Amino acid sequence: MNTKPHFDFLRQFFNSYECPVIEESSHHLKVQLTSQMDEEIMNRPFYWHYMKKMNRPGDPMRLTFTHTDHAQDGGIFLHAGTPKLHTIYQTAMEKGKTARLYEVIQQPIQNGALTPWLVINLLLHYRGKQTKDEPLSFGLNLIHGTLIKGMMECLDGHDFDRKVSDYCFPMTPVINLKSAYSRIEKFVENYTTTLDDSWIKDSLHQLEEEKSLLDSFYASEDIGLDQFTQEREQLDTRYRPRFSIEVINGGIFYMSQQTSQHLLMKKQP
Incomplete structure (x- = not known):
């Protein structure tokens, strides 16, 4: 082994x-x-x-x-x-659900201010006739509020540590964490409205078909009221389309001014 x-x-x-x-x-x-x-x-x-x-x-x-x-x-x-x-x-x-990390600065710099970013990784769950999970990651600058989608991909190649590099200091966030998370949550909610809604229509159509079939069984007295009620609830659970958000992990990442500017130019939602 x-x-x-x-x-x-x-x-x-x-x-x-x-x-x-x-x-x-x-x-x-x-x-x-x-x-x-x-x-x-x-x-x-x-x-x-x-x-x-x-x-x-x-x-x-x-x-x-x-x-x-x-x-x-x-x-x-x-x-x-x-x-x-x-x-x-x-x-x-x-x-690993929460972290406070600082970018590793190899060469001392004159302005060692590190900008705080709230980084959140989450799963967007789609439930209905078909189910799927979409991983999403976001970074929100806690100084001026700029939001970046696909943050983990943007951080690829950057090194972080739990200790602040020499001659560097973390800046105090201007935006509090509760407000920052609410902004990310609002963005995800808006994001779901831009998606192709054909899966929602398919799910609702399937739900109505299954309910009609169940109604016919109940009308013909093939099943009793208790079973009918139970199966109606199960159909709703199985086919009614819905979204849910699961936060996987998150943390505050402190990054140099240069890296922060590079991220802003590289990728925004």
Whole structure:
């Protein structure tokens, strides 16, 4: 079994959250957890509750992962079904929902001001006779409110870090997050009105046909009132056309003036 992708993921995950890898070989990986990470993935709530009550720092655990089933020194056998691996995947997904990232500036610049952008990735769900999901990403400049559609594609090739580069400083947003998100939400609502509505008409037509057929069954007493009512509700759920928005993740990305101007010239909705 090739476990290298699992080891690569764990190494990147723990490095991202400042949990140092203290030992590594071709067959094992040993990591020192931080207190916060221990709380999140080790399922020791009573221990950490006691430590906090006693105002003590606590003793974060070390984890050893191995790709052999003869785990040594309490090592965790790493494979696709490893419970601890799935716990870490879930933690990564939860942490990955929000982020505050700063563009990596390789060369010091005289004006190191970094412009804040609200970046949102979402899925637009279409439900009706046919169903589909459309991924969308947006970036809204929190200084002057310019909105860019397809933001993730625009950011391709740009490096970001959780720390501010030397000689740089983040600008204070002029537009608050609630207002910025409302603007993106309003744009998505307007966007749906520009789409081809043939799928809506097809769905409503199919719904009416199915309801007529069900009515005929009920009129001929082939089904009772309870079943009729239940199936009418199911038909509505299955065929009535509707949109819904699911936010996948988002965050504030601080970018140099040069990058911000480049994005504005490159792509706008």
